[in-house]
Amino acid sequence: MLEVKDIVKQYAKHLALDHVSFTIKKGSIFGLLGPNGAGKTSLIRIINQITAPDHGEILFNGEALSEKHISRIGYLPEERGLYKKMLIGEQMLYLAQLKGLSKADATERIKHWFEKMEMETWWNKRVEDLSKGMQQKVQFVATVIHQPELIILDEPFTGFDPVNVDVIKNEIIDLNKKGATIIFSTHRMESVEELCDSIVLINKSKKILDGKVSEIKNAYRKHQYLIKYSNKGIQLKNPEGYELFQVLDTQEYEEGNKATIELLNGHHINDALAHLINQVQLQELIEIIPSIHDIFVKQVKEN
Amino acid sequence: MKKIFLIIKREYLSRVKKKSFLIITFLVPLLFLGMWGGVIALSIQDSGSSSTVYVIDNSNLIINDLKDTESLSFEKATRSANEEKSYLQENQFLLVIPENILESQKLDLLSSQKASIFVQGEISNQVDNILRKILLNNAGIDIQTLDSIQPKVKVTSLEITEQGEQESNAGVAMGIGMFASIMIYLTLFIYGAQVMRGVIEEKNNRVVEIIISSVKPFQLMLGKIVGIGLVGLTQFLLWIVLSGTLLTVGGLIMASQMPDAFSPEELSSISSSVPNSAAFAQQNSLLGDVQGTLAGIDFPYLISCFLIFFIGGYLLYSALFAAVGSAVDNETETQQFMLPITMPLLFTYVMSFGVLIKDPHGPLAFWLSMIPFTSPIAMMVRVPFGVPLWQLSLSIILLIAGFILTTWVASRIYRVGILMYGKKASYKELIKWFNYRK
Missing domain, CATH: 3.40.50.300 (P-loop containing nucleotide triphosphate hydrolases)
Incomplete structure (x- = not known):
């Protein structure tokens, strides 16, 4: 056009x-x-x-x-x-x-x-x-x-x-x-x-x-997810022996904990989910997608 | 082309439909008529109320020859001067003529209030005439013979033109020249300022960017200039038609109400009732001259010249006004840019009254009528005195070249200026805008 x-x-x-x-x-x-x-x-x-x-x-x-x-x-x-x-x-x-x-x-x-x-x-x-x-x-x-x-x-x-x-x-x-x-x-x-x-x-x-x-x-996705689960005080852990994800932040909220994780080594969220499902009682899982504004700010800083 | 036409139509109609346009269009001819009527009324009517003059003539030479007029009546006083004084009321006078009036030539006029110049003039005029007759008689000169000898030389100024010798009248030419230059001066400002205000309005409304996404800035500017110019021409036309109609109708009404107003007897009675009748008679003959000369004036030629120089001057100046309008955000900021526009106009205007009108063929008059910035006013002062064709043509050609130049310069400033919001422009800035590529 x-x-x-x-x-x-x-x-x-x-x-x-x-x-x-x-x-x-x-x-x-x-x-x-x-x-x-x-x-x-x-x-x-x-x-x-x-x-x-x-x-x-x-x-x-x-x-x-x-x-x-x-x-x-x-x-x-x-x-x-x-x-x-x-x-x-x-x-x-x-x-x-x-x-x-x-x-x-x-x-x-x-x-x-x-x-x-x-x-x-x-x-x-x-x-x-x-x-x-x-x-x-x-x-x-x-x-x-x-x-x-x-x-x-x-x-x-x-x-x-x-x-x-x-x-x-x-x-x-x-x-x-x-x-x-x-x-x-x-x-x-x-x-x-x-x-x-x-x-x-x-x-x-x-x-x-x-x-x-x-x-x-x-292109700007960082494979980060917000996970909410009802087990207060419990930290998310990687399976023994290898690194599926990295926990960036964990906080308590009214109905439990919420954690931010980033997947490592090209793993899929399903892999992490299969592991976590045995650890805690999941409430919510959302991918953290950067907004255009975030991308813009990042780009401006990098240039 | 179609778009320019649309813009012209909008600019024209939006102004012509305004109430203020109608009011001014009708008011101005009425004002002209009022002024004209007022002058005539004043010259025909005198003070209005009539006065009585009681006369005590100690010389017995004057009293029998005093003649009553419309506004003054003479009566012989019946009481002594002192008694008479105490009885004087408003509009009553006591004229005391001394015994030795022939030698002293002095009179006393007594009244409760100051006597008007009119009354004083009338009395002195009548007594003068009476004394003159007596004195001439005493000197043995036959008055009738004297009256019959009244040479009256009239100087006819003849202008050598291509059509042969034409009667010309410097006074009338001066009057027309002045009038034309005032009209050009005023209208250039009035309509130029309208263009400027129109541009500022569009910029202020922020409608301008929408318009110039459909048409070129130059088209918008030109459309506005032409539209408002047509409003000016419409107004002129209506003024001419309306004034003509009003004057004709007014003249007819006056004539029907005063059928004898201008009959010879009436004229002579007016002149005899006016203090300085000789001056009036002179004025009267001058009026006749003016009428004669007016009939000899080539009005179509004058009006065409006026229109050509109005249109040329308007196009030249309105482009500059448009550029000024585009450079500012509101009217108060226009001051600094107005000076160079106002100066040449004001200079020529002042010069036309001081110099050009007295020396319409001198070097200053010539050059001012050639320079496009001053020629619309200067040439219109000169045209009634007769201008050689080559000068007229050269002036018009230069004027056309001038407005093409100013329009070009103005449009380069305009196209940038209209999109500059909230920026205080300086001359430096304008030059920068002028140099922008498209």
């Missing part, structure tokens, strides 16, 4: 993007992650053709990005707003027509979305008469009104109230199911972890890592 190839962007003395490359698959929900000032917005502006890269290129469905792609992208910027004095309906019509829709098509789509989002009565209202939550809904509809193939959402959930976050999350998932590719850009990695299937991590203008969320997590 989108190939970012070796993009460099320099602002006077500040290097905003330093040879960044990655690929976004059609129909995926893609996370563009990184702390504030990493270069996410610069990259998004390049994809939206608001600015141009100094070096490198971007391919949209295999073609070099050009003006005809503008109508196929929907963009919700981090810095967003609407004309305060303009009627909502007229404003929608204007934004949709700027994206290349005919007036008739635009009117029909707006009606459809207004019904869907329960905004039918808003057509003749002004933005300044709406609550913040209502404005956010309008803003979201304006982003997707022209049925874009690629929807770019820059920090979509900051400033949205929790009820709207859910409404909009569901709409996004719905649009994705209908074939739209979604790019989430955020510095709050935990907020999109559950939604994204692939991510790229950017820090200080450079790409740190990218790939499928499941693969990345797999």
Whole structure:
């Protein structure tokens, strides 16, 4: 769907993007992650053709990005707003027509979305008469009104109230199911972890890592497990003669003990389980999987 | 192209639909009409209330020749001066003419309040005329012969043009030049500032990034400039049409209410009732001259020149205003960038009144009307005096080149500025933005 190839962007003395490359698959929900000032917005502006890269290129469905792609992208910027004095309906019509829709098509789509989002009565209202939550809904509809193939959402959930976050999350998932590719850009990695299937991590203008969320997590898994058992005061032990696992930590809690173990020498959890089942009465077993945030922090430290 | 049209349409309609636009559009012609009506009313009406002047003529030369006017009536006093004084009420005067009036030429006018200049003037005017007649008579000069000899030389200033010699009137040209330069000066500021405010509003609303993800920043800037320029032209057009209609209607109403207002007798009675009738007569003949010259003025030519220089100047300056708007977060920060925009306009404006209007063909006038930053105002001062075609064309060509240049420079600053939030820009910063690659 989108190939970012070796993009460099320099602002006077500040290097905003330093040879960044990655690929976004059609129909995926893609996370563009990184702390504030990493270069996410610069990259998004390049994809939206608001600015141009100094070096490198971007391919949209295999073609070099050009003006005809503008109508196929929907963009919700981090810095967003609407004309305060303009009627909502007229404003929608204007934004949709700027994206290349005919007036008739635009009117029909707006009606459809207004019904869907329960905004039918808003057509003749002004933005300044709406609550913040209502404005956010309008803003979201304006982003997707022209049925874009690629929807770019820059920090979509900051400033949205929790009820709207859910409404909009569901709409996004719905649009994705209908074939739209979604790019989430955020510095709050935990907020999109559950939604994204692939991510790229950017820090200080450079790409740190990218790939499928499941693969990345797999690669960073440490084979650690949290085990809860009801025998208070008993420590988990390895079988005599060989090392199955290492106990990292043991704590007492109300209904017994909980221990963190790490498997050793490529052993499977089933091996450990077969041994432990004779030792203690098991209550719960969970694999400790690193969050994207943990992985990011680890990567930044290592670099 | 279609997108620019959409932007122009929005910018235009959102302003034309505003109540303030309608109010200003209708208010200005009404103001013009009011001013015009006021001037006429003032010149026709005098103080309004009529006064009585009691006359004690110790010389017995004057009193019989004093004539009542609409606002002053003369009556012979029946009591002695001291008695009469104590009876004076409001709008009553006591005129005491001494025995030796012919030699002293001094009169006393007594009243309970200060006599108006109008009353004083009227009395001195009438007494002057009476004394003049007596003195001329005494000197043996026939008054009728004297009156019949009144040479009146009229200097007609003729301008040598391609169409032959044309009557020209420096006063009228001056008036039109001043008016045109004030209009250009004001409108450049009014509509330029609207462009700037529009840009700041979009930046403040944060709607700008959504718009420029659909159109190029240059398209947005150009759409806004053209849209607001059309608002200006619409306003001009409406002003011209409305003022014309109002003036015609107003004139008809006035004429129907005062059918004889401008009949010769009425005019002469007005002039005789005005203190300085000679000056009034002169004014009157000047008015006739003005009317004559106005009829000779090529209004389509003047209006076309005005429109060309308004449009050129507007395009040149509004691009700069747009760049300033993009560089700031709110209107209070615009001050530091406004100075270089205001200076050339203000300089030319001051110069037009001080120098250009007196010497419309001098070197300063020539150069100011060539430099694109000053030419819209300077040229409009000169046009009514007649400007050679080559100068006019050169000025227009330079103006077009000028606005292409400023639009190019402004758009390079604009495209970066609109995305810079919360950053206080300096001139150094603007130069940096200008040098950014896309």
